[in-house]
Amino acid sequence: MFKIQHITVDCRDPYRLAEFWSIVTGWPVSDQDRPGDPEVAVEPPDATLPELLFVGVPEPKAVKNRLHLDLVPLTRTRDEEVDRLRAAGATLVDDRRGGRGRGWVVLADPEGNEFCVEASVAERS
Known part of the structure; x- marks a missing residue:
């Protein structure tokens, strides 16, 4: 049995994308994260739910998501x-x-x- 810790999204600008998903979900961007950080989390109000984690990568998205x-x-x-x-x-x-x-x-x-x-x-x- 596992707890899903993160749903991770590769992206070019982690903080910017985390801010967008914070608006979508109503969950806050982690107060430990700042613009320019290589990883930025959006934290759910319930600790049993996974965080949304945005991780910086150099390449742009190229194809349709396999998971959404x-x-x-x-x-x-x-x-x-x-x-x-x-x-x-x-x-x-x-x-x-x-x-x-x-x-x-x-x-x-x-x-x-x-x-x-x-x-x-x-x-x-």
Whole structure:
């Protein structure tokens, strides 16, 4: 049995990407990390959840992610979250929204890492 300690993302600018994902999740960037650090963590409020760890690498992202996060909004609708995340710097990759709260939206973070926003908990009810 294991605890997942980190979900690690290779990136060009760890602090910048951590700031974006801090906005996405509402979790803070570690107070131990600073701009220019080679690794930067975004810390969940619950220690049983994995941290998001952004690690600097020299090469840019080249292909589609083999692993991505699917996010379910807790307090806003899917559409409200998509608008909020696009305003924070996410880009639209694919819109798979369907009727009655079905489907999802594929977004990319500022370095091109894809993630999905699904219907909210309330929209699923």
